[in-house]
Amino acid sequence: MAIFEYAPAPESRDVVDLRSSYGLFVNGEFVEGSGKPFKTVNPATEETLAEVATATSDDVDRAVQAARKAFGVWSALPGSERAKYLFRIARIIQERARELAVLESLDNGKPIRESRDFDLPQVAAHFFYYAGWADKLEYAGFGMKPLGVAGQVIPWNFPLLMLAWKVAPALACGNTVVLKPAETTPLTALLFADICRQAELPPGVVNIVTGAGETGAAVVAHPDVDKVAFTGSTEVGRIIARTVAGTGKKLTLELGGKAANIVFEDAAIDQAVEGIVNGIFFNQGHVCCAGSRLLVQESIQDELLAALKRRVATLRVGDPLDKNTDVGAVNSAEQLAKIRRLSELGESEGAERWSPACELPERGFWFPPTLFTGVAQSHTIAREEVFGPVLSVLTFRTPAEAVEKANNTPYGLSAGVWTEKGSRILWMAERLRAGVVWANTFNKFDPASPFGGYKESGFGREGGLHGLEAYLDV
Ligand code: NAP
Numbered sequence: 001m002a003i004f005e006y007a008p009a010p011e012s013r014d015v016v017d018l019r020s021s022y023g024l025f026v027n028g029e030f031v032e033g034s035g036k037p038f039k040t041v042n043p044a045t046e047e048t049l050a051e052v053a054t055a056t057s058d059d060v061d062r063a064v065q066a067a068r069k070a071f072g073v074w075s076a077l078p079g080s081e082r083a084k085y086l087f088r089i090a091r092i093i094q095e096r097a098r099e100l101a102v103l104e105s106l107d108n109g110k111p112i113r114e115s116r117d118f119d120l121p122q123v124a125a126h127f128f129y130y131a132g133w134a135d136k137l138e139y140a141g142f143g144m145k146p147l148g149v150a151g152q153v154i155p156w157n158f159p160l161l162m163l164a165w166k167v168a169p170a171l172a173c174g175n176t177v178v179l180k181p182a183e184t185t186p187l188t189a190l191l192f193a194d195i196c197r198q199a200e201l202p203p204g205v206v207n208i209v210t211g212a213g214e215t216g217a218a219v220v221a222h223p224d225v226d227k228v229a230f231t232g233s234t235e236v237g238r239i240i241a242r243t244v245a246g247t248g249k250k251l252t253l254e255l256g257g258k259a260a261n262i263v264f265e266d267a268a269i270d271q272a273v274e275g276i277v278n279g280i281f282f283n284q285g286h287v288c289c290a291g292s293r294l295l296v297q298e299s300i301q302d303e304l305l306a307a308l309k310r311r312v313a314t315l316r317v318g319d320p321l322d323k324n325t326d327v328g329a330v331n332s333a334e335q336l337a338k339i340r341r342l343s344e345l346g347e348s349e350g351a352e353r354w355s356p357a358c359e360l361p362e363r364g365f366w367f368p369p370t371l372f373t374g375v376a377q378s379h380t381i382a383r384e385e386v387f388g389p390v391l392s393v394l395t396f397r398t399p400a401e402a403v404e405k406a407n408n409t410p411y412g413l414s415a416g417v418w419t420e421k422g423s424r425i426l427w428m429a430e431r432l433r434a435g436v437v438w439a440n441t442f443n444k445f446d447p448a449s450p451f452g453g454y455k456e457s458g459f460g461r462e463g464g465l466h467g468l469e470a471y472l473d474v
């Protein structure tokens with residue numbers, strides 16, 4: 001039950017100049033695709049936003065050729081000149097941030113509060129950060145030779161931010177790119193293409209090819225691509241690893257996760273509750289590093305769960321464009337079906353399901369914030385990535401047990417530790433098999449900080465100094 005009532009406060013859509021159809025961005029121009037166009041919808045209303053071109057393997061080939069040609073020009077520029085373009089792109093992103101944020105929320109379903117206050121500032125920060133490296137590569141220690149054409153395939157959960165993570169370091173190092181956004185969220189990548197034109201980036205340095213998985217497969221398999229960067233599911237990551245094996249292409253994979261958020265009895269409960277909520281309900285839980293397994297020390301279980309439920313009951317689910325919305329729409333009907341299926345399994349396998357009373361809109365794809373208590377490690381919801389607003393709660397007694405349970409997953413992307421004791425944080429961080437360990441916070445990002453996984457969460461690092469290595473011939 002919501003404690004507060006607010007008047008609706010929707011952001012205006014007028015700032016976005018939505019076209020009825022979009023082409024591919026190849027060699028600095030928007031061109032038609034040879035495949036059958038597809039529709040992208042607003043998941044909060046199921047309204048069709050636009051028709052988008054499908055790139056066939058011939059179209060992908062044209063994009064790769066454009067990128068190859070541009071590579072000669074781009075890689076020959078002094079780093080200080082490449083930096084000017086990247087700084088310019090970063091500034092235009094800031095100038096057009098409102099337009100980008102509204103479009104991101106429309107196409108993806110995430111709350112405007114997040115697209116405006118998290119995604120867009122991070123996107124600009126990534127371009128600023130890597131612009132700063134472009135003329136300092138000799139100090140990075142990975143050599144100064146770019147790889148060539150980078151083929152990049154990204155998912156739908158942070159469409160523009162995943163683009164920034166891929167495009168900014170690639171360009172800073174002197175590579176050119178062919179990027180495929182996800183089928184359900186292509187629009188901000190196409191607006192980014194317009195920003196590249198506005199910044200007068202040389203044609204062919206950035207190419208955007210839209211389409212479904214087949215288009216992504218064509219990018220990955222293209223013989224003239226030198227580097228493949230993929231973010232998405234472990235399943236597709238495996239297919240890509242097989243395609244790329246033995247070709248000499250350099251590969252980075254950012255895959256799924258099943259992070260443990262570990263709360264010790266000495267933690268500040270109110271802060272931990274905020275961290276747990278942020279960890280799992282941020283972006284509807286469509287976060288690879290989401291804190292989807294809460295490990296709580298048995299002695300504080302009752303107190304923590306009571307506080308958590310009180311807090312979750314205040315979350316506002318609804319119109320993503322409303323400034324007061326905390327939890328927006330699930331990105332697609334397909335993803336909603338997956339969340340439902342796994343939640344039903346959670347119940348039938350014996351965990352206890354709880355959601356606050358909340359009214360969900362009739363149209364669109366919605367799932368209420370959900371907790372499962374009494375979860376055993378063998379339950380499907382404790383093992384599989386739900387990628388939705390669903391938290392599994394498990395308990396532990398000793399730090400050693402917490403480590404064992406946290407590491408009992410094929411994934412290894414991130415973890416959170418909540419405790420007063422600095423020594424315990426270090427003890428835990430040494431033992432947790434996760435690429436990122438947050439202490440007394442969760443889901444904190446900075447372009448200077450590398451991000452990436454262990455085990456089935458993938459390999460390679462994005463962000464920071466380490467992120468340059470993936471785009472240089474070391
Ligand atoms: P996905 O199905 O693997 O899709 C990711 C991208 O790959 C999409 O653009 C997709 O196109 C494309 N694709 C599909 N099949 C392909 C193929 N055979 N060859 C090449 N490309 C192909 O993943 P998703 O469901 O969109 O995203 C959710 C997953 O991403 C979760 O598992 C999440 O954990 C992971 N993720 C990881 C990170 C990280 O940094 N580790 C960050 C964000 C998300 P379509 O859109 O047309 O299917």
Ligand code: MG
Nearest residue numbers: 040041107184
């Ligand atoms: Mg969409």
